[in-house]
Amino acid sequence: MFIGAQVSLYPMTSDFIGVILSGLEALAPYRDRLRIETDDISTLMVGAPGPLFDAIRDLFARTARGPAHVTLHATLSRGCPGEPDDPICRCETLTRAQDLPLTERQALALAAVRAAPVLGVEIDVQFSLYVMGEDRHMDKIYGCIDFVKTSGCFLKSKNFCTRLRGDAGAAFETVRQAFLRFGPAEGHVTIDLTASANSPSPR
């Protein structure tokens, strides 16, 4: 299993370098559990969904507390057949979740969102879940959408994606549960995620 993300942070301020460097300090507690490599477009983070989503959440929450409008984009992937197995990505939740019926997986996902820490930062999130290598991939996606609608973070459906709004803790937990519980354990599942905070646009 290979799990990770390409993550980019976009502060809409002339001091974007300062905001990015300050945000990166939030990754310190996770560096021993993630492989992290940065280039001029994005930062690769490889590891289990626990530290992976916590790190992305804390990176974004840190910068979302500042006054600047900031967005984060992540291309998340698990089980891509072109990637090598990596022990750092081992995830028991992922392996066990798939033996359960859909309603039980939805209930466990909801319980995880309810247990999420409250970070005190309200954010907007937009994401798309892609399940590959399956004839009936939309069944998984619709099952996931049903969960998301009960998560407490659901804002609205849009073409090609779903909008969330809520505390950064619950919002990122909702996306993590979507990533973990709604495609085969050994399947190829990806998420295209955008988070936004402090936008001057009317909401």
Add this chain to the structure above:
Amino acid sequence: MFIGAQVSLYPMTSDFIGVILSGLEALAPYRDRLRIETDDISTLMVGAPGPLFDAIRDLFARTARGPAHVTLHATLSRGCPGEPDDPICRCETLTRAQDLPLTERQALALAAVRAAPVLGVEIDVQFSLYVMGEDRHMDKIYGCIDFVKTSGCFLKSKNFCTRLRGDAGAAFETVRQAFLRFGPAEGHVTIDLTASANSPSPR
């Protein structure tokens, strides 16, 4: 068939609103062939791949000419089973391309990139192609990667995505060809695309 994108522009400057509004002027020639709707996170563009990719390219190229570091993200989708048919999305290339053997599709894709206009703006692009509803989805993706490597824009492979660098004309044409020619005509195909210009990071 339903084809479109959720597009966001991120200028890394305190004058981001001015840069975005100026960039949006580049969409004017396409407004009669695309349905365009903006909210606080992204702009939905619905239409055929011809005007769709041209509009996204021109939006980005316009802002990439300015001094500010700017990135664009697009979630592109065609054939999502959850979306309604829309005549504005009709695309003959898409319908005809799929009857051809892979080598011929690769050759046509390459010819399209060679015929792309030169916009005089060098950009960086990172994208992932997802082909859903198929048992052997990686065959399509590897066939696409082989084309991209000959496109003249290929920079490197990364985990989860492929990097391009080149003139905005050729780079966006490469992505359009990937979107059109490497999954079933009626299939569900998506692209997660990031474009970047004027980054202060070492390249």
